[in-house]
Amino acid sequence: MDVHCQSLAEVRANIDRIDRQLVALLAERGAFVAQAARFKRNSEEVKAPQRVEQVIAKVRELAQALGANPDVVEPVYRSMIAAFIQAELAEHAALAQQPG
Numbered sequence: 001m002d003v004h005c006q007s008l009a010e011v012r013a014n015i016d017r018i019d020r021q022l023v024a025l026l027a028e029r030g031a032f033v034a035q036a037a038r039f040k041r042n043s044e045e046v047k048a049p050q051r052v053e054q055v056i057a058k059v060r061e062l063a064q065a066l067g068a069n070p071d072v073v074e075p076v077y078r079s080m081i082a083a084f085i086q087a088e089l090a091e092h093a094a095l096a097q098q099p100g
């Protein structure tokens with residue numbers, strides 16, 4: 001991180017720029033999470049707790065490698081995945097209502 005801001009406004013402009021990128025990535029990630037529902041038989045498979053722990057371990061390693069704080073990244077990811085699981089459960093229930 002080599003940008004040294006000269007004002008709070010400059011800090012916030014950078015945060016706003018990054019938030020736009022993050023939300024775009026969340027939209028893309030969410031679309032793939034929704035597709036996962038098609039390949040699962042029940043809500044336990046939707047929740048996939050072993051996969052959650054794999055993702056957490058992976059992003060903690062990535063955080064170390066990329067200069068992020070793993071103790072910030074982990075709770076952010078746990079919260080994000082919990083919300084995605086709720087959306088995937090809703091998608092799974094909607095698919096179960098469809099004929100065929």
Ligand SMILES: C=C(O[C@@H]1C=C(C(=O)O)C=C[C@H]1O)C(=O)O
Nearest residue numbers: 033036046047048051052081084
């Ligand atoms: C997308 C999946 O479904 C859920 C969402 C996950 C995620 O957001 O990374 C991980 C595991 C599951 O809880 C999956 O099983 O891969």
